Amino acid sequence: MKKIYLFISLFLAILLLQNCTKDTVTATANSTNTFFAIINDTTWNADTVLASITYNSATKTKVFACSGTALNKQVVMSVSLNTTSNTAGFPLSTYNVNLTSDVFMSYNTKQKDQNGNYVFLPLGTVGPGSGTMTITAVDSVNKVITGTFSCSSVQNNYDNNGNIISVNRQSVGDGAFNKMHYTFTSN
Secondary structure (H helix, E strand, C coil), X not given: CHHHHHHHHHHHHHHXXXXXXXXXXXXXXXXXXXXXXXXXXXXXXXXXXXXXEEEXXXXXXXXXXXXXXXXXXXXXXXXXXXXXXXXXXXXXXXXXXXXXXXXXXXXXXXXXXXXXXXXXXXXXXXXXXXXXXXXXXXXCCCCEEEEEEEEEEEEEEECCCCCEEEEEEEEEEEEEEEEEECEEEEC
């Protein structure tokens, strides 16, 4: 009887092992770009990047702000925190655009303003729940920060009577800032 149980157990073990497969990595993708995203289904790489962390001792706030610009497009983000930590670092976390101004995101394009000058203007509004920024690594000694972001903006277009005639949606997805250098200021 023991031999039958042993045979059945061995047979089941062989069947189970044959169904197990090991995943293997056949390729990996890494980017050397500092600031990039998929904007409306097109890959976009910033050629000008600015980033800073500023601590304000009077208001006890710390602000991380960054922007990337290229090809007449610009992505701008900032996160403001109440903190007593006057250090060059920033907390690792996911920050969501909300009703307050503590998390801000904007997708801008170069357009003519009312004076005929070309300036970056928002292409709609990134509303609450429509954008996130996740800070995944901070090296406060070398002042380097890494993270991801995504957002969508909506712009309502109105006729002369105030009725919505069309809606423009812009999508900024799969964005990342990769080992981006920043400045630190404390005042």
